[in-house]
Amino acid sequence: MNTTRRSLLKSASAFGILLAAGVISIEQAVAADLRSGFDAKSLTDALKVLGGNAADSKDIMITSPDIAENGAVVPVTVNSTIPNTEEIFIFVEKNPYPLAAIFMIPADTESMVQTRLKMGQSTNVLVVVKAGGKLFSASKETKVTLGGCGG
The missing domain is CATH 4.10.810 (Virus Scaffolding Protein; Chain A)
Structure with missing residues (x-):
């Protein structure tokens, strides 16, 4: 449209x-x-919605399988220890629509979210955290196998 x-x-x-x-x-x-x-159909376009560049951070932990046997349901957990985390954005780099999830984190709550993502192929999961008006990011590669035969 x-x-x-x-x-x-x-x-x-x-x-x-x-x-x-x-x-x-x-x-x-x-x-x-x-x-x-x-x-947005590209990672670059999807990141433009955030309105800025994200700095790499070791305070964001992404937990996902190194090798996912079923790309239709890949479990992902994100934990941010950055103070005043407001939002967590999850992107799947090589998906047709990279932005997979947005979580708004209420004040004074633990900044941990869990979801299941669909991945069409092996790709990076990119997480951007908005905290105190600034953007921080981390990424993790997840390999997706065909038919669960290994990587």
């Missing part, structure tokens, strides 16, 4: 009116903007 300039302006105007009227909150408007990252 091609989005024309006119439909984009209509959507933006509608968001502005709802925001001004107090029908939706600023957080809901920002979340709707972040969701547009799910439509």
